[in-house]
Amino acid sequence: MFLDVRDPWPPVPPPGPLPQTGKSARDKRTERIIGLIVACNLALLLFAPVLGTSVVQVLIALIARLR
Numbered sequence: 001m002f003l004d005v006r007d008p009w010p011p012v013p014p015p016g017p018l019p020q021t022g023k024s025a026r027d028k029r030t031e032r033i034i035g036l037i038v039a040c041n042l043a044l045l046l047f048a049p050v051l052g053t054s055v056v057q058v059l060i061a062l063i064a065r066l067r
Contacts, residue, residue, distance in 0.1 A: 026034070
């Protein structure tokens with residue numbers, strides 16, 4: 001059996017434009033905003049369990065006081 005690789009079938013389409021490499025399309029303001037959002041999410045991740053238990057303790061104290 002003979003395999004001819006000089007003329008592939010179906011024809012290979014011409015290559016499209018190459019994707020741009022290098023710096024991202026974000027400017028400094030966008031990077032700062034994304035950084036603030038990430039920082040807020042990390043702070044909430046760390047403090048939410050502590051604040052949540054504090055709220056529960058306050059509710060328990062209020063219920064106990066009403067009795």
